[in-house]
Amino acid sequence: MKAERPKFIGARIQRFEDTRLLSGTARYIDDIVLPNMLHLNFLRAETAHATILDIDTSALADLDFPTWVFTGKDTAGLSMKAHQDVPEMQYSEQPFLAEGKVRFVGEPVAVILAEDPYKAEDAAELVFVDYDPLPVVGTMEQARDPEMPPLFDGWKGNVIVERQMKGGDLAAARAAAAHIITRTYRTQRQAGVPMEGRGVVAHYNPADRVLTVWSSTQMPHLVRTYISEELGLPESRIRVVAPDVGGGFGVKGQVYADEILIAWLAMKTGRPVKWIEDRREHLIASIHARDHEHTLEAYVSADGRLLGLKADITVDNGAYSTYPFTSAGEPGMVGKVLPGPYDFQAYEATFRAVATNKCAIGTYRGVARPSAVFSQERLMDDIAAELGIDPFEFRLKNIIRQFPYKNVLGFTYDEGSYAQSLEQMRELLAEDIAEAEVSKSSATRRVGVGIACFIEQTAHGTPDFTRRRTPIETGYIAARVDMSPDGEITIDLGLQSHGQGLETTMAQVAADALGMKPENVYVRHGDTMTTPYSVGTWGSRGGALGGGAVHIAATRIADKLRTIAAHLLQSKPDQIDLVDGRAQVRDNPGSFIEIKKIARIAQRNVEQMPDGMTPGLEAHASCDGPRDGTYANAVHAAVVEIDILTGKTKLRRFVVIEDCGTMLNPLVVDGQVRGGVVQGIGSAMLEHFIYDSECQPLTTNFADYLMPLAPEIPNIEVHHIETPTPLTPLGAKGLGEGGAIGPAAAIANAVGNALGTGVAETPLNTNAVWKLSQHIRETA
Amino acid sequence: MRPASFEYHRATSLDHALELLHEFGEEGRPIAGGQSLVPMMNFRLARPGHLVDINRLPLGGIEIDGQVLRIGALTRHEAYFNDPLIARHFPAFLDAVHYIGHPTIRRNGSIGGSISHADPTAELPAVAVLHDADIVVRSVQGTRKIKAVEFFLSAYVTAIEPGEMVVALEFPLPPSASTGSFIEQSERSGDFGTASIGITLQFAGGKIGKAAMVCSGADLFPIRAPEIEEFLVGKALADPGAAEAGRIFAASIDPVDDHIASADYRRGLIAELTRRAIEAACTRALDKS
Amino acid sequence: MIDITLEVNGASKTLSVEPRRLLADVLRHEFGMSGVHIGCAHGACGCCTVHLDGTPRLSCLTFAVQCDGASIRTVESLGGSEADHVLQQAFKSEHGLQCGYCTPGFLMTLAPFVEEMVAQKRMPEEGEIREAMSGNICRCTGYQGIVAAVRKAVTVGLDAGAA
Incomplete structure (x- = not known):
């Protein structure tokens, strides 16, 4: 059957969800208001590591308003369990409320409920906790020190998990190397900070035994599953709703203890319970990200060929393991992706997560890859400098050019545009490169150009998660498409849209398959009562897999429309095209029937359908990720201008050449890339979540935790190459995270280029750049 | 992150404000733009028992008074950008205000508030110290002028006593050269x-x-x-x-x-x-x- | 509790409020203006920006009692449920929003800026536009679409003035 030429896929269509979001009529979690609701305030640990001697709630009795208080004694046994099922892993559980011990500043110790949020906060101030401090495990070094006391009973030391991945003959690569280059790179701890914090509202209806939980989450179905498993309720009686969600970036892509705790509290108190996270709580206690140290050893031939790579990877995981990706996820991802877009045949990575008295590390846009690509691409520049080769030349010499490519770990890369994007970037930067060269003679002002070339495995599927042996387990996305008797289309989507524009892009996909307009398609998402089970929106899977599921389901309906049309038009189904609201005979377009008429026939005038055909126009489909995912690629470039005497670094230019395969909607693609890049700029230059030596957090508000503001940010130039993948139904690869992956590396390489020095760590704030420029000031 | 309880009083005149501040002593705080005080209150790092709202008092304005430029405590930061007296006499001051916050903060924040908050690296305290400004402080006991160099004692600590409030800053006019x-x-x-x-x-x-x-x-x-x-x-x-x-x-x-x-x-x-x-x-x- | 009268988006209401209630909370809960979003509650993100007597103000740094007798506008008043204000339309065409949470704050900060530029009959420089939004944090768009939206809204205004 001939596929119709896409009409809406690839079109720059304005988003349907915008009217709601622009007019103030969107409904976010704090807009969920129920009668008789109680407001929850967390009492959180103020000490990083301590034994709880006593929790004194007696002062609450003197208040002139009612309160409810719960501590770890009340919730004993309820916990988050996030384990990688491997013998090397030391298991820990995070109690919903601390039991006996606290392990990071911000850990919930008690909850206080009142009928007004201001009063709940007043009441929480009257609960006193008596702590007996324990020694604090504050650094990777301390965590690896066997003399330090373990954070959990029964543990041996504080290394949570340490494993290896390898491929090829590393000893041979080392022996053959003319150059051995060893470097250590670090990426700092950050917070994800969507502009809407998290929040949960729960309500239990005992008459129907239905528990409803609203949560600002990227994964409502997984929240439902965990609630069911932990509280022993049937999933059929649990409805989890993600309303409009004000940004996620992975921060809302974990199941949190509070989501289940608040459901439990609603059942316990018999009242609806609401919790809206405040900014300080968000910064200290949702999840953190990055905090890596990588020591890399590269083996390079005399003629500049990369022969092998050895990596030692440590992630400072904080105290607890997050669900469903676990504390093994972050270091494991680095080990897996470090080979990157380069062709070499020997590799060995040792990777570990260590436990410290800090907030847990979880998934934040890019997940491990901003850190991995920082190290990989800093290393490429450092090798090029050591060998005296131009950084573009060195990369082009080692870049993968033949596809599909099986990498050193056995992962197969589908086709990309690695070399082409490098070449194109070099042309785009020619003037900046020349200017940077000239500025090298200046002791006061330097210009630098840096690039980051990377690939990103996207659309991870079930085989990938099965290999990981973590609770995520599966990777498919499902969609149910329904055409009603008037020809209008509803998509119930297993994804949850929190800025990605899925209400528009999924409508484009369905419209093309069904010969209708996107305006005819209503996309519903985020509510487990109406949407098919799926793992949620994260990991750059929405367009590729969600789009795939919608396409498959819509195509099934299209096939049925064609069959009915062929029956009515005395043609054959494979001769029917669905175009502009009509089912028409291909060689005789004058012979047609309106699709909405077929829709009516299929559901109202069923006697006109072909004999034996079941009424209805609905289809459920799922789309799983390919075995090794599909690999998007990009080159990012930064041009910086550095004031050597103050450390002030101006980001003059940021250029992206990206290849995410088929673009569903270029407007959305550009928006995703630019937004991701600016978060990456924050990672590179500003954002740093800092603890002192006692693990007290120091950056607990927006005056201390610095995110990019408009004046510092240049326009982001985005160029596209489209190499559709054969591995997903529409040829789309993932793109949501890529923007955030390259900037740290590109900016660090630009700073390094400007200053003629290696750069080992981020953030490159004014102080850091000033320090890196010391040699220039000294020789001036 | 919501404030603790307090009582609110809208001052109807300067004398009224001073009487209220006198009455409440350590528990009383004037509030102008609130751009520094309210964040502290929302974090519950500041918890005054009484807020005296001075926003409707006629305490704004930039004017020459003899040998000084007098800036009323309620003058909002954005007022300096297009003020001819600032531009003519105080180029360093004009430079400095370009570094203050963001448009909404500049529209609502006041000089009295900024000086009283005394953030270590806020611009207006530095400008006052640079120009040997007098900080005019009033209470029911009367007026005192405190030299800016003697006004700032530490981070967020000033020479203002309970019951007092900043009503103006006086900048000595520099010679023309x-x-x-x-x-x-x-x-x-x-x-x-x-x-x-x-x-x-x-x-x-x-x-x-x-x-x-x-x-x-x-x-x-x-x-x-x-x-x-x-x-x-x-x-x-x-x-x-x-x-x-x-x-x-x-x-x-x-x-x-x-x-x-x-x-x-x-x-x-x-x-x-x-x-x-x-x-x-x-x-x-x-x-x- | 103190009795105050607020005029919000054209409708006046007298109500009794505790002095510590933030204007943002009162607008959300007593007036049903859920388009007022609270992003940080410490005056550092601009999400809660509303117009108080015609000028932008952070409603998380304002007590409702301070506003007795004042006229307040929230995003709901801008272009109604169809969001048909010129700046809202420009946000849509230039992809100046993604998750939408910061958007009401940006709109309320920038709508007067657009008006001012149109009144001055000039197109602001890129840096000027970025400075005008420097008190608002957007975590999704990277700001570029918002800058483009401002430019587009000013263009529409200038064209209308020239016609």
Whole structure:
């Protein structure tokens, strides 16, 4: 059957969800208001590591308003369990409320409920906790020190998990190397900070035994599953709703203890319970990200060929393991992706997560890859400098050019545009490169150009998660498409849209398959009562897999429309095209029937359908990720201008050449890339979540935790190459995270280029750049 | 993150405000724009029992009063941008206000509030110290004028006593052959500075006469640099020894070393900003002479 | 509790409020203006920006009692449920929003800026536009679409003035 030429896929269509979001009529979690609701305030640990001697709630009795208080004694046994099922892993559980011990500043110790949020906060101030401090495990070094006391009973030391991945003959690569280059790179701890914090509202209806939980989450179905498993309720009686969600970036892509705790509290108190996270709580206690140290050893031939790579990877995981990706996820991802877009045949990575008295590390846009690509691409520049080769030349010499490519770990890369994007970037930067060269003679002002070339495995599927042996387990996305008797289309989507524009892009996909307009398609998402089970929106899977599921389901309906049309038009189904609201005979377009008429026939005038055909126009489909995912690629470039005497670094230019395969909607693609890049700029230059030596957090508000503001940010130039993948139904690869992956590396390489020095760590704030420029000031 | 309870009083006159503040003593706080106080209250780091709202009092305005420029406590930051008196007499002041916060903050924040809050690296405290402003403080007992250099005692600590409130700042008018400059560096535009330097110069015959210098970021409040002020006297505008001044000054300070910046960096940055501020002021003086 | 009268988006209401209630909370809960979003509650993100007597103000740094007798506008008043204000339409066409949480704050900060530029009959420089939004944090768009939206809204205004 001939596929119709896409009409809406690839079109720059304005988003349907915008009217709601622009007019103030969107409904976010704090807009969920129920009668008789109680407001929850967390009492959180103020000490990083301590034994709880006593929790004194007696002062609450003197208040002139009612309160409810719960501590770890009340919730004993309820916990988050996030384990990688491997013998090397030391298991820990995070109690919903601390039991006996606290392990990071911000850990919930008690909850206080009142009928007004201001009063709940007043009441929480009257609960006193008596702590007996324990020694604090504050650094990777301390965590690896066997003399330090373990954070959990029964543990041996504080290394949570340490494993290896390898491929090829590393000893041979080392022996053959003319150059051995060893470097250590670090990426700092950050917070994800969507502009809407998290929040949960729960309500239990005992008459129907239905528990409803609203949560600002990227994964409502997984929240439902965990609630069911932990509280022993049937999933059929649990409805989890993600309303409009004000940004996620992975921060809302974990199941949190509070989501289940608040459901439990609603059942316990018999009242609806609401919790809206405040900014300080968000910064200290949702999840953190990055905090890596990588020591890399590269083996390079005399003629500049990369022969092998050895990596030692440590992630400072904080105290607890997050669900469903676990504390093994972050270091494991680095080990897996470090080979990157380069062709070499020997590799060995040792990777570990260590436990410290800090907030847990979880998934934040890019997940491990901003850190991995920082190290990989800093290393490429450092090798090029050591060998005296131009950084573009060195990369082009080692870049993968033949596809599909099986990498050193056995992962197969589908086709990309690695070399082409490098070449194109070099042309785009020619003037900046020349200017940077000239500025090298200046002791006061330097210009630098840096690039980051990377690939990103996207659309991870079930085989990938099965290999990981973590609770995520599966990777498919499902969609149910329904055409009603008037020809209008509803998509119930297993994804949850929190800025990605899925209400528009999924409508484009369905419209093309069904010969209708996107305006005819209503996309519903985020509510487990109406949407098919799926793992949620994260990991750059929405367009590729969600789009795939919608396409498959819509195509099934299209096939049925064609069959009915062929029956009515005395043609054959494979001769029917669905175009502009009509089912028409291909060689005789004058012979047609309106699709909405077929829709009516299929559901109202069923006697006109072909004999034996079941009424209805609905289809459920799922789309799983390919075995090794599909690999998007990009080159990012930064041009910086550095004031050597103050450390002030101006980001003059940021250029992206990206290849995410088929673009569903270029407007959305550009928006995703630019937004991701600016978060990456924050990672590179500003954002740093800092603890002192006692693990007290120091950056607990927006005056201390610095995110990019408009004046510092240049326009982001985005160029596209489209190499559709054969591995997903529409040829789309993932793109949501890529923007955030390259900037740290590109900016660090630009700073390094400007200053003629290696750069080992981020953030490159004014102080850091000033320090890196010391040699220039000294020789001036 | 919501405030603790307090009682609210809207002052209907200055005397009314002062009576209320007298009555509440340590528990009373005036509120103007609230841009500094309310965040502290939302974090419950500040918990005044009584707020005295002075926003509707006629305490704004920038005017010349004899030998001083008088700026009322309720003057909002954005007022300086297009004020001819500021532009004419206080170029360093005008430079400095460009570094204050963001448009909404500038529209609502007041000088009285900023001075009373006393953030260590806020711009207006530095400007007041640079220009030897008098901070006019009133209570039911009457008026006292406090020299800006004696007003800021530490981070967020001032010489204001309970029951008192800032009603105005008085900036002595400089002679006509004078100018100034102010340079600040912050991590992002609009943030409180990592460090800032302000300079004023009087000049004659191509040379610097009297000079003043203020530095934020070297201590917990803005400090003057008497040795540099002396150093600059008699220097040629075309060659004021700005780099040397920066080095001398940087060697004399002992800035804090914390998670925002190292002491070394602060010292190095202050040296360089000192050089630039002196050179900028001298360039202006040369343009003017 | 103190009795105050607020005029919100054209409708006046007298109500009794505790002095500590933030204007943002009162607008959300007593007036049903859920388009007022609270992003940080410490005056550092601009999400809660509303117009108080015609000028932008952070409603998380304002107590409702301070606003007795004042006229307040929230995003709901801008272009109604169809969001048909010129700046809202420009946000849509230039992709100046993604998750939408910061959007009401940006709109209320920038709508007067657009009006002012149109009144001055000039197209602001890129840096000027970025400075005008420097008190608002957007975590999704990277700001570029918002800058483009401002430019587009000013263009529409200038064209209308020229016609």
